[in-house]
Amino acid sequence: VRLVEFGGGLVQPGGSLRLICEASGFTFNSISMNWVRQAPGKGLEWVASIGTDGVKTFYTESVKGRYTISRDNAKNTVYLQMNNLKPEDTALYYCTTRAGDRGQRTQVTVSS
Numbered sequence: 001v002r003l004v005e006f007g008g009g010l011v012q013p014g015g016s017l018r019l020i021c022e023a024s025g026f027t028f029n030s031i032s033m034n035w036v037r038q039a040p041g042k043g044l045e046w047v048a049s050i051g052t053d054g055v056k057t058f059y060t061e062s063v064k065g066r067y068t069i070s071r072d073n074a075k076n077t078v079y080l081q082m083n084n085l086k087p088e089d090t091a092l093y094y095c096t097t098r099a100g101d102r103g104q105r106t107q108v109t110v111s112s
Contacts, residue, residue, distance in 0.1 A: 001024075001097065002024045003022070003096070003103030003104075004022045004103055005019060005094065005095050006019075006020055006106055007019040007020045008107045009107075009108070010111065011109070011110055013085060013086060013110055013111075014084055014085065016081070016085065017082045019082065019095075021033070021077065021080075021103060023076045026097070026101075028073060028076040029052060030052055031052065031097050031098055031099070032051050033071060033095060033098070034046060034048065035047040035049075035069060035080045035093060035094070035095055035096075036093075036094050037089075037108075038092045038094075039091040045060065046060055047059070047063055047067065047080070047093070048060070048067055048080065050069045050078065053073075062088075063082075066082065067080060068080070068083075069081075078095055085110045087110045087111060090109050090110050091108060093105060093108050
């Protein structure tokens, strides 16, 4: 299993970023995918999940209405569109498989 995330960066409060996770080494279209994050000094926090067909999505309360998880099974890719970012969204973001495989992470920093 290989998961490669990118798209993080530094953004001002209220800004947007789109995280991308490219997957390989497994049958992508048969596995639910997640995004999790780890803020400085804190543990891992589940952020969002998406079902195999991309129809069912779930979000932690703090990001509902601001984040959108999606996937393209033809490209073995999962996305996290993040809008109206807040300083408390600052964290290392990982994509994971349902089995818990994790990528190498991408840093998101929200600061003015």
